[in-house]
Amino acid sequence: MFCLPYRLAPAEQRTSYLALFAASAGLCNGLAAMTAGAVTSALPREVMVGQNPVFALQLLFVFGFGLRLAAVLYALRVVEHGSHGTRVLLAQLRDDALTKARAAVRPLGRPLRWARALARP
């Protein structure tokens, strides 16, 4: 995640790009934390949702999930030249995991075949 700002910033303007990225990230994060703190301190510790009592902080977490989901969906619009698609990455990860799993169980193959042969009447 931390590589993307470096890749998006042209070399000759890198400093100002990175400064703006860092400043905007910090300000949004900080303001959100202060606002969330103020809102939850104004609420009672437990609130009723339907018939169920839940902690106010649990509601905040659910709201945070909604915002994170929106951010991840928006990330699909972020462009990086020369990068592969997310599907390619996930497919490669799956293939790597399968190859490693097969390699891990391969030494067990021969003893299993012997056991099967012995068990055969």
Place this chain on the structure above:
Amino acid sequence: MRQGLCDGLSNEVITAVTTGAALSAWAVYLASGTLLVGAVTAFPLLAQGLQVPAAQWVDRWGRRRVAIIGFLVRGLAYLPLVFLPWVGVSLPAQRVTLICSALVSSIAGVLANTAWAAWMGEALPRRVRGRFYGVRYSLAMLGSGVATLCAGLTLDLSKQTIGLGPALSGVALAICVAGCVTTWSLLRQPEVRGAPAKAAAYSWSALIAPLYNPAARRYLVFQALFNAAIGTSGGFVAIHFALNLGLGYRVIAAQTLLGMFCRVATSAFWGRMVDRFGARPVLIASGVGICILPLIQASATPAASWPIWLEAVISGTA
């Protein structure tokens, strides 16, 4: 370079014992809840807005001098908290003292880190730079983990023995000592010979240039959304665990430590993935993992708190 590793270790101790379990303990001790946690969590992030003028100030006053004074102030800003439980001041006055200490420490931290990065950028030979930062990061994580666990154990033990106040006073003293160790370590490192490279002069047009670049603008919107989402719930996890789930500070510290361990264990893997596929797919894949964390945090209850361990593994891995 050994001194550079030492200051990285001591500096990370300050970060570790001013967030998470220790911050929740301060909130409990001062009977203040989420408003104080939100403010103290927000200061280091809001202070990032000072990065732009900080580069100019560092250039004017000298990198080594700003780094040394900045790290000293960052640690010693917590000195009033050492005496807080012993002097009879009202709770609101104690809360204001904590907020002022955190604010001063955050501003000094941004200045010091900007100066340190510029100083080390020229002091370190290019061929060892990657290895130095790698070893420094690992040591910093180790120091942070040990400090988090020690703070959690101290605070938990103190509840049954001496009380939370004296323990928090001890934690504040540890922050001051860590600040002094960082300063001592930096004082032993020489200034780079030759004229320092001048920081780029920031103009308003240069600063808003990314807004005219469509790819950068999209990334800025994403970053604003993502950081607002992280800030909304991320800083309140420890206080939810302590106050609502009734977990001990050592459990919170151990959970933080597990997340840290997973982060160190998987960082090289994600680095390889970025090199192979680009940063965007990795951003989306890890974003999906980070996205579900608040739901796992919300699903933990006082009767079944096991999701916190799943949350630590996913937050460290994603």
